Amino acid sequence: MRFASKQDIEAPIEAVFQILSDFEAWERAIMRRGIEVDRKDRLRQTITGMRWAARFAYRGKVRDLEVELVQFDAPTLMRFAGVSQALEGVISIELLELGAKRTRLHTAIDITPRSITARLFLQSLRLARAKLDRKFDQRVASLAGDIEMRYRSLRRV
Secondary structure (H helix, E strand, C coil), X not given: CEEEEEEEECCCHHXXXXXXXXXXXXXXXXXXXXXXXXXXXXXXCCCCCCEEEEEEEECCEEEEEEEEEEEEECCCEEEEEEEECCXXXXXXXXXXXXXXXXXXXXXXXXEEECCHHHHHHHHHHHHCHXXXXXXXXXXXXXXXXXXXXHHHHHHHC
């Protein structure tokens, strides 16, 4: 199953990429939502091979997720691979420079099942496809707005 969204951001591509690749800030934001995050590598710089383990509750069960940064091409592309017991997926974040101070953010998530139960779960999601696409677009739009706000606040400093 694939979800994709495009949003335009009023900020230069380098600033957008810098904000998106601030993984420590993302870790803190995720932990504020009640998700346990543990960095699994000892890399000192932002490069492929960075790994995280996450633990969270979903539908009454505790879920574990392993995520790895598999592609990092500054300032245009980041790709993450994630694996859980039931699902695996790839998250792609691509940036396209539209102008000196305008960037297009293209986000895509591809999810595949690893079990029969997960296949049935994804099949049930297909029935609510329009609603899920709308929610995904709203989340990416919210992310784009947050990036714009962070860029404006960084410019003032």
